């Protein structure tokens with residue numbers, strides 16, 4: 234039987250507090266098999282986030298907020314947002330129109346993928362180790378920028394550096410523009426609509442960074458509904474997932490400074506990458522959860538391998 238809003242909220246008439254609604258929401262996430270992972274790692278954390286945001290309460294509220302009694306209007310707001318999340322499978326970030334990477338907040342909507350990337354860990358923690366000591370990068374680029382989130386992280390990490398950001402989707406770039414302005418980076422961060430580097434004016438970069446679409450098409454077909462709410466071109470890397478990565482690596486050599494590096498996040502493609510690009514001797518960066526799916530390649534290596 235297909236669920237309706239009335240079946241979702243059966244038995245909720247006596248709920249008075251935010252905590253009761255949170256418990257109910259978590260149970261509904263479970264019953265309806267909702268996929269989390271776009272904004273939080275558990276149904277509890279996502280539902281708490283969604284309810285606090287819906288009621289305009291601070292995300293860092295103390296636990297006592299759960300004892301808060303709700304007004305009838307607040308109860309209606311919660312029912313409304315849970316119906317959209319559960320019945321329409323709208324991702325939480327599209328309902329709240331925001332997503333966080335660490336401390337940084339980004340505007341998002343259905344025109345772009347919801348930010349989630351290991352570069353949140355790698356940019357502040359490891360990127361500098363791969364550049365010549367004391368180098369102040371002049372120019373870096375984020376290829377496949379989506380909401381612009383990683384370009385913005387790069388701009389914050391390198392406060393004097395010019396940052397370019399590329400995406401093939403004009404829709405995604407419209408969202409990126411909102412984020413560039415929200416972070417006050419209009420003077421330093423340029424957006425380009427381009428198929429990888431095809432339409433980007435010639436320039437040599439100290440860092441080429443990319444979190445490209447890398448899922449094999451058949452994987453995307455099998456993903457939970459929430460992921461089908463995101464633009465398919467954000468996820469789909471072609472039959473074997475490698476289509477955009479191949480193009481990026483083929484163009485990277487001509488775009489790098491002699492001391493430059495490429496860093497690419499590749500999801501589950503590590504083995505396929507090691508096989509196809511054995512000549513590049515890829516180095517995989519360690520990340521806290523052991524995913525280790527971001528590789529780094531020096532410009533010299535690209536040149537030596539004639540890629």
Ligand SMILES: C[S@@+](CC[C@H](N)C(=O)[O-])C[C@H]1O[C@@H](n2cnc3c(N)ncnc32)[C@H](O)[C@@H]1O
Nearest residue numbers: 348377378379400401402428429444445446467
């Ligand atoms: C996985 S998303 C990453 C977005 C963002 N960097 C992030 O980490 O949230 C990949 C992005 O690549 C863009 N894209 C897909 N094909 C492209 C291409 N051929 N050239 C440039 N960008 C492309 C998509 O529009 C999407 O925004």
